[in-house]
Amino acid sequence: METYFHLGASERTPPYRFRGGYMGHVRMLRVDYPQNWGRLRELDFGRLAKFKREKYCCNMEWLPGTLGSEGGGHLVTFDTPHFAKAPLLEDMDLLREYLPHAESQAITVIAYLNLHWYSYEFAEEHPGWEQVLRDGRPYGRVRPLYGNGTTMCPNSPWREWAFKLIEEAMRTGIKGVFLDGPAVYPGCCYCEHCRKLFEERTGREPPEWGDWESPLWREFVKFRSETMVRFLRDAREAAKRVREDGVVFINSGAWPNWEVPRDVRELAPYQDFSGAEAFFHLGVEVDPYFQLRTGKYLRASGRPSVVFVHHAQGVWHYLPLQGDEMRLALAQTLASGSNTWTALINGELLEREEAWGPVRDVLKVADEHPEAFEGLEPYAPVGIYVSSETALFYRSRESGVYRRVQAEAEEDLVAKGGAGARISELSEQKATSDALARGEAYGVFSMLTHSRIPNRFVLGPDFRDLQVLFLPNAACLGWEEKDRIRKFVRDGGAVVASFEAGRYGPEGEPAEDDFFGEFLGAEEVHGTFPLEVREEYIRLRQGFGSFRPGDLVPRPTYCLKVVPSEDTDVLASFLEVTGQHYAPLKGESPYPALIVRSYGKGKVAYLPALFGEFYRRYRDGTVERFVVEVIRELLDGELQVEVEGPSSVVCEVYRKEGTWVVHLVNCGGDMKRPVDLVPATGVKVRFEKPEVKKVRALVAGRELAIAGGLVEVPRIDVYEVLMAG
Numbered sequence: 082m083e084t085y086f087h088l089g090a091s092e093r094t095p096p097y098r099f100r101g102g103y104m105g106h107v108r109m110l111r112v113d114y115p116q117n118w119g120r121l122r123e124l125d126f127g128r129l130a131k132f133k134r135e136k137y138c139c140n141m142e143w144l145p146g147t148l149g150s151e152g153g154g155h156l157v158t159f160d161t162p163h164f165a166k167a168p169l170l171e172d173m174d175l176l177r178e179y180l181p182h183a184e185s186q187a188i189t190v191i192a193y194l195n196l197h198w199y200s201y202e203f204a205e206e207h208p209g210w211e212q213v214l215r216d217g218r219p220y221g222r223v224r225p226l227y228g229n230g231t232t233m234c235p236n237s238p239w240r241e242w243a244f245k246l247i248e249e250a251m252r253t254g255i256k257g258v259f260l261d262g263p264a265v266y267p268g269c270c271y272c273e274h275c276r277k278l279f280e281e282r283t284g285r286e287p288p289e290w291g292d293w294e295s296p297l298w299r300e301f302v303k304f305r306s307e308t309m310v311r312f313l314r315d316a317r318e319a320a321k322r323v324r325e326d327g328v329v330f331i332n333s334g335a336w337p338n339w340e341v342p343r344d345v346r347e348l349a350p351y352q353d354f355s356g357a358e359a360f361f362h363l364g365v366e367v368d369p370y371f372q373l374r375t376g377k378y379l380r381a382s383g384r385p386s387v388v389f390v391h392h393a394q395g396v397w398h399y400l401p402l403q404g405d406e407m408r409l410a411l412a413q414t415l416a417s418g419s420n421t422w423t424a425l426i427n428g429e430l431l432e433r434e435e436a437w438g439p440v441r442d443v444l445k446v447a448d449e450h451p452e453a454f455e456g457l458e459p460y461a462p463v464g465i466y467v468s469s470e471t472a473l474f475y476r477s478r479e480s481g482v483y484r485r486v487q488a489e490a491e492e493d494l495v496a497k498g499g500a501g502a503r504i505s506e507l508s509e510q511k512a513t514s515d516a517l518a519r520g521e522a523y524g525v526f527s528m529l530t531h532s533r534i535p536n537r538f539v540l541g542p543d544f545r546d547l548q549v550l551f552l553p554n555a556a557c558l559g560w561e562e563k564d565r566i567r568k569f570v571r572d573g574g575a576v577v578a579s580f581e582a583g584r585y586g587p588e589g590e591p592a593e594d595d596f597f598g599e600f601l602g603a604e605e606v607h608g609t610f611p612l613e614v615r616e617e618y619i620r621l622r623q624g625f626g627s628f629r630p631g632d633l634v635p636r637p638t639y640c641l642k643v644v645p646s647e648d649t650d651v652l653a654s655f656l657e658v659t660g661q662h663y664a665p666l667k668g669e670s671p672y673p674a675l676i677v678r679s680y681g682k683g684k685v686a687y688l689p690a691l692f693g694e695f696y697r698r699y700r701d702g703t704v705e706r707f708v709v710e711v712i713r714e715l716l717d718g719e720l721q722v723e724v725e726g727p728s729s730v731v732c733e734v735y736r737k738e739g740t741w742v743v744h745l746v747n748c749g750g751d752m753k754r755p756v757d758l759v760p761a762t763g764v765k766v767r768f769e770k771p772e773v774k775k776v777r778a779l780v781a782g783r784e785l786a787i788a789g790g791l792v793e794v795p796r797i798d799v800y801e802v803l804m805a806g
């Protein structure tokens with residue numbers, strides 16, 4: 082059997098290339114009528130298509146090809162002899178009847194096809210199609226989807242049913258299909274078809290769920306991931322049988338994840354967009370760069386990216402998203418170099434200004450100035466490495482990390498901050514390791530974004546134009562990856578590696594190579610420091626950036642005790658543990674907190690601690706400055722574009738031929754839900770190149786004066802785009 086994982090990484094991952102120019106910049110919209118799909122028969126399609134084009138700046142519309150709501154997941158909205166139609170539509174063929182109205186407004190039509198949510202009645206008509214848990218019970222009977230319904234296995238004969246559905250939808254004349262699902266659900270799949278395929282591959286029965294110590298389990302993790310890739314590949318062929326230039330894409334993950342595998346790096350060769358959800362969920366806290374991070378991650382797959390943002394008030398889907406939340410999400414999506422998508426679950430709101438107003442506020446600049454959104458190359462001297470293998474297989478072998486962490490504010494003269502109960506279950510250890518890897522990557526991204534260091538995610542082997550590559554606890558690396566990373570540094574690049582980067586092989590087994598010693602300069606590891614969130618410090622030995630010798634930096638919670646090799650410079654050390662608040666500080670421990678060494682023509686900096694994970698939790702400014710200044714020291718000369726002013730304004734910089742395109746997003750205000758943005762003033766952009774003579778602000782709609790490379794940006798309500806050359 083063909084196994085995708087056995088391809089070399091370079092075959093698997095298309096070269097990194099921002100292809101925003103593909104099809105032009107796309108702004109997708111979907112409108113549902115779940116309370117009464119029969120409403121579609123009453124609507125004036127011509128008027129609505131025009132409205133969507135003008136008020137939502139939509140140029141690609143998703144029409145329901147199947148219903149996406151309770152009980153109707155298998156019912157289609159168009160005429161075909163092969164599938165049952167939603168009865169409420171009577172004799173209407175939605176896709177064929179809507180298509181000419183959309184085309185008259187230059188709106189491309191694709192169909193939304195539900196491929197994950199089915200009624201129990203439908204499942205009973207097709208025995209053997211459902212996804213099955215280890216104990217033999219169908220997944221959807223144990224954990225009903227959205228409270229009611231089940232899901233089908235992509236290795237069962239249901240896949241042929243799904244491919245036929247794709248073909249029939251394509252025959253209506255639409256441009257493509259979006260596949261909502263399938264997904265391999267947590268705990269799945271142990272159905273007869275999966276068992277058979279797995280046995281053909283390994284000669285063994287599928288293993289118990291979650292046995293992280295068994296090599297067979299690792300095979301099962303890969304098998305689940307490949308199931309998704311194979312399904313998408315064959316779904317794409319089904320669409321292409323009808324239309325060679327047909328578009329197919331799937332609901333991918335916003336970050337690699339072993340439990341529900343749908344990794345854009347693996348799926349990229351078989352889909353036309355890399356898309357993932359970044360919704361506002363229930364709760365008060367807002368992840369300040371959620372859509373920006375998601376868009377940049379998706380874009381790094383080499384496919385045009387699209388970030389999905391529901392136009393819905395969290396779990397109250399019949400109400401629109403709060404105005405500034407929609408504005409912020411769309412502005413971050415545009416700035417990430419991605420295409421946009423929003424969906425009104427309650428179609429009755431379509432013509433209400435509270436629904437379309439915030440969308441139009443942000444998207445109209447992309448509608449009016451497509452040149453600022455198409456064919457851009459990111460200017461990003463810093464890369465953040467994303468390791469899918471780490472997401473799949475990382476389980477730290479450092480027992481010291483497996484304790485609950487207690488951190489509480491000092492209140493009523495009581496303060497806590499240290500290690501609690503042991504974490505001994507394998508599955509909980511895996512979850513802890515996942516959190517450490519993901520938290521570190523997210524935190525490093527947040528630090529760089531907050532400090533406005535232009536960066537991009539790196540999913541594959543393309544290190545082009547990078548000066549610094551950050552390996553944020555990228556623990557599981559293959560030897561090919563390690564060779565490429567070494568070569569990058571030998572040729573003059575710089576690497577910053579943190580915590581257990583490269584300490585394991587691509588399947589999570591402890592690496593038996595010299596990456597830690599020979600490359601990072603860490604000869605031995607003597608376990609971890611106790612997990613503390615208080616009064617523990619790093620002390621600078623040598624000054625750099627704004628730091629002087631003797632300066633203190635908070636010590637992250639998770640730190641390794643490493644013995645540096647002799648050819649490294651120790652720039653900072655961990656202090657000995659105090660173990661309590663307000664304690665007198667102790668002396669330096671023998672263990673470094675930052676070591677730097679030369680390697681070939683380049684430099685390697687190793688941080689044996691999870692600074693990003695710490696920053697993500699506690700947003701400590703000294704830690705941010707420490708890590709960012711390490712990176713600045715390693716950068717080759719000045720950044721070409723720098724932003725001054727409130728750090729709540731984030732920037733993304735692109736090159737387009739001889740022009741700089743600078744996207745500025747105001748993430749400042751009450752960053753709790755409902756988000757209320759405060760307009761940003763006092764923002765200045767400095768262009769290093771003296772050739773920059775002319776700067777235009779596209780949202781403000783005017784030329785800006787430039788003096789000595791410095792431009793004052795007019796007040797930013799949400800978003801501004803500068804074109805400078």
Ligand SMILES: [Zn+2]
Nearest residue numbers: 234270272275
């Ligand atoms: Zn199955």
